[in-house]
Amino acid sequence: MATTYYSPDCKAGNNVIPRAGAGLCSVSGQFNIATDGAGVAFVDEDVVQMVKIPAGATVLEIIMDVPPLDSSTGLVWAVGDGDSAERYMTGQTAGRSSAGGIARLGVAGSSQYASYTADDTIDFHITTVASGTAAVTGILKMTVIYTFDA
């Protein structure tokens, strides 16, 4: 017989109080390669600190919107923070073949990361450099949705 399982949030008596301290927060940042990056193509292991995340935050979702970054198919990138460069996204290939794209938080276990005891940044990280012509223009955009609820 199948079993009904409960997360701690759904256990009886676990005080669901709708809209009491249940607010969502968001922070968004943009990085213009031509202006913020002086039109310099990314090289291997470059890091762009996209948004600040405060101590106490629990990260729920990340939306990374990238422009075309590589005319060929070599580019690989990740999203993480100051402690773990690939905490949230790893092995991402959007931006290859002269086409932009949108990627989301995808590393298993990384949602609801709540161990920020100090302010940090959420970072875009080049893990493999472009194999074709690397972009010198275009805008990277990141949005992080998070909560401060306990």
Next chain:
Amino acid sequence: MTTPFYSADCAANSGIQPRAGKALCSVSGTYTTLTKLIANDIIHMVKIPAGATVLDIIFDCAVMDASAALTLSVGYTGANTAFINVSTVGQAGGIERISVAGGTQKAFTADDTIQVKVGTGPTDTTLGAMKLTVLYTMDP
């Protein structure tokens, strides 16, 4: 040597102010088709206020064309494919999120609506519901 780059948000002294104007807003709308859709139909799904910056869109569409012709896009006035471009999600039904590169963080300076536009009309006459949720912020 690699270079640390910074978005404007991460530039020195830009400051973190937790829970100060960082609120997230949402608006949801549902529309159930009354007749078979045809090419270039536009469905105004939700209103979006001036000052809003759209962060995410969740488009949930029922099965409306098992014959696999129907295409749908999501955008706003004058830019009907700004967020989701020629999706086939309405053929078998499913959920699609904002997916057009560069479409995130669109800031509206005037009231508008978020719209579903029919590209290719369906072959079948199946009617159904479409649901759209927009997550946005009013923060500057």
